[in-house]
Amino acid sequence: MIEMFEVWKTYPNGTNALKGINIRIEKGEFVYVVGPSGAGKSTFIKLMHREEKPSKGQIFLGGFNLSRIKERQIPLVRRSIGVVFQDFKLLPTLTVFENVAFAMEVIESSPKQIKPRVMDVLGQVKLKHKAKMLPSELSGGEQQRVALARALVNSPGIIIADEPTGNLDPETSWEIMKLFEEINQRGTTVVMATHNREIVNTMKKRVIAIEAGQIARDEQRGEYGYED
C-alpha cells in the first residue's frame, strides 16, 4: 500500500530531514509514527501526501510513484488519501457541511451524491446537528472531527494524520482516537504521527520511531518509548 525505498529529504537550507528511509505499510494497518521534535516525523507525513517531494529514493502510494509524479497529478494523489492536520485546516468562511462537501466538490461529485454522503460522515463523527455552524463556533475537538469527516468523505484507502490530538485535551484526544480506531476497523489504513505517549502505549499498534532522520525502531504492538 505504502512503500518507501532509500528515501532522503534535504531541505533547501541544507537540513537533512530524512536519511535513507525504508518502510512498507500494508493495507489496513494502523501505524503510529513517533519520535522527538525535529526528528523528521512531519516530513515523513508530508512526503506521503506530496506536500513535500523526496530528494532521493522512491515512494509508492496507492498506485502512484510519488518521486516521478507530474505536477498536475498531485491533486489525484491527494484525493486518494485523507489528511488530518494538527491545526485542523478548516476553511473559516465555510460551514461544517460546506467544509466537508468541499472535498467532494473537488472531485466533481453531483450535489445529489454530496448531500447524503456528507450527512452520513457527519453522523459518523457525531456532528450532524452542527452542520450549519462555522468552524469558529465549534470546540477544538469538534473542529478536528469535522476535519476527520472531510478526510473520510471520499472513502480513501489511506488516512494520514499529523499530530491530530496535538491541540486537544486528553479526554477529547481519546474521542478522536476512537474515531480513528473505528475507521481503521472498517479497513482503512491509518498512519499517524503523534506525541501522545499514553495513547500509543494503550492502543498497542505498530510503532515506527524516527530519530535524526532515520528509523530507530519498527515494532508491531510497540510502545511510545520516550520520556517527554
Place this chain on the structure above:
Amino acid sequence: MKIRTLGRHVREGVKNLGRNGWMSFASISAVSITLFILGVFLILAMNVNYFAQSVEKQVEIRVFLDVLATKENVAQVEQNIKTIPKVDTVTFIPKEEGLKQFKESLGEKAYLFEGLEKDNPLPDTLVVKTKDPKDTSVVAAQIKKLEYVKNLNYGEGTVEKLFAWTGAIRNVGIAFIIGLGFTAMFLIANTIKLTIVARRREIEIMKLVGATNWFIRWPFFVEGLLMGIIGGLIPTAMLTIGYYYLLDGIQSSFEAAQLFKLLPLFPLVYQVAMALLAIGAFIGIWGSLVSVRRFLRV
C-alpha cells in the same frame, strides 16, 4: 470540466463576494473610485475632441473665380475640384447670392450697396470642404493651379495654428487617459492582491484536499469579474446622472449653451459605460488571477 462544475464555480464566486464582505467592499470601492476619475477624464477628453472637431469643421476654402469666367467655365472648375480625392463637398455661390449674403452681414448699413445688383463687383465663389480638415492647405494649393481660379482664402496661417493646437490637446488627452488607465490598473490589482493574500490559507487548504489549480482559480475568476463589473457600474451610473444634470444646467442658460457645445448624453454614456465596464472586468479578472497564482505552489 462539467457544466455542473462551472455552475458551482459561479455560485461559489458570488458567495465569496458576500463571505469576504469587507474585502469585497474595499476592492469594489477601489475599482469604482479609480474608474470614476478615469470616466471624468474620458468624458472631458471626448468633449474637448468634439469641440476641436467642430472648430476644425468650420475650416473651408473659398475659391474666387475670374469675373470673366462663363457659366460653362465655372461648371468646369467645379467639376475639376470635385475630382480631387480629398474633397468632400463643393458649393457654388453665384455672385448674386454672394452679394445678398454680404449685404445681410452688413445689417443696417446694407443700403450702402444698394444698386450694385446691376453691376455686381463680386466674383462667383466656390466653397470647398475637405474630407479631413487637415488636408485643407494641400487641397488649396491644388485648386490654386486650376484655370479661372483668381484667388482663394482659407485662413492660411491661422488654420495651421489651429490644427497644431487641437492636435496637441488630443495628444495630451490620450496621454492622460493612458496614464490614468495604468494607475487604475495598478491600484485595483494591488487592492485585489491584498484581499487574496488574506485568503492564502484558504487556497493552501484547497490544494491540500486535492483541488486542481483551475478548480481553485475559477471562483476567483468569477469573483474578480463581478467585482470589476460592479466597480464599473457604480461610476457609470454616477457619471450618467452627473452628465445629464450638467447638460440640463448648460442648456437652461442661453449664453452657456452658446459657449459650451457638449456631446449629447447618448451615445456618449454608452461609450463611457462600455469602456469602464471593459476595463473593470479586465482588471478584476487579471488582478485576481495574478494574485492567486502566487499561492498555488503548495
